[in-house]
Amino acid sequence: MTNVTLRPTRATDLDTLMTWVNDPDVTGRFARLGHVTREEEQQYLDRISKSERDRLYAVEDEHGEMIGTAGLHDIDPENRTARFGIIIGRKDRWNGGYGRSTITALLNEAYTTGLKEVWGVTRTDNARMRHLLAQSGFREDAYLPARYCQAGTCHDMVHEVYRIGEAGA
Numbered sequence: 001m002t003n004v005t006l007r008p009t010r011a012t013d014l015d016t017l018m019t020w021v022n023d024p025d026v027t028g029r030f031a032r033l034g035h036v037t038r039e040e041e042q043q044y045l046d047r048i049s050k051s052e053r054d055r056l057y058a059v060e061d062e063h064g065e066m067i068g069t070a071g072l073h074d075i076d077p078e079n080r081t082a083r084f085g086i087i088i089g090r091k092d093r094w095n096g097g098y099g100r101s102t103i104t105a106l107l108n109e110a111y112t113t114g115l116k117e118v119w120g121v122t123r124t125d126n127a128r129m130r131h132l133l134a135q136s137g138f139r140e141d142a143y144l145p146a147r148y149c150q151a152g153t154c155h156d157m158v159h160e161v162y163r164i165g166e167a168g169a
């Protein structure tokens with residue numbers, strides 16, 4: 001099985017992040033508006049590193065090369081929930097098992113830090129991600145018609161939930 005390591009992001013990751021952050025294949029399905037400048041991405045990294053409600057990790061492959069990011073966001077310590085975010089930015093690595101390993105590592109991180117539920121919202125046309133989430137034990141618990149509108153086009157979304165303990169994480 002493909003192996004990945006999660007480590008906290010650092011300022012020097014900015015160059016790598018900028019190689020994929022404006023690629024519509026990679027981030028086009030996210031609610032991010034327009035082109036992201038280097039300065040904006042830097043500010044995002046700075047803000048996340050100080051936030052108590054977010055944990056952002058760099059995803060490294062077997063050779064220590066950064067190939068993506070994975071995050072736990074909107075962390076709610078009282079209810080022990082968090083929203084996931086995952087990007088394998090290196091398109092040449094897609095379908096190689098890295099996404100699956102990253103979700104497993106992120107759920108493990110959630111488990112070891114006391115969370116009991118990880119949730120996310122995905123566009124219904126993101127077939128690869130939905131397949132991956134289903135395989136990883138997530139359940140689709142709500143269909144959200146036309147929930148996310150971008151550049152005048154509205155997209156149906158699904159709300160996915162993983163309850164830690166139920167599926168063996």
Ligand SMILES: CC(C)(COP(=O)(O)OP(=O)(O)OC[C@H]1O[C@@H](n2cnc3c(N)ncnc32)[C@H](O)[C@@H]1OP(=O)(O)O)[C@@H](O)C(=O)NCCC(=O)NCCS
Pocket residue numbers: 025026027029086087088089093094095096097098099100101120121122123126127128129131132135
């Ligand atoms: C979604 C993403 C994380 C998947 O990463 P990955 O490294 O390609 O994932 P894996 O290789 O582990 O698994 C991909 C699975 O999807 C399957 N798949 C690929 N294309 C598919 C399609 N069009 N429909 C259904 N399944 C598909 C693959 O066969 C594989 O399943 P398998 O292991 O059963 O064969 C990656 O493509 C990505 O970062 N995309 C852009 C960002 C994104 O959309 N993030 C999620 C936002 S919620």
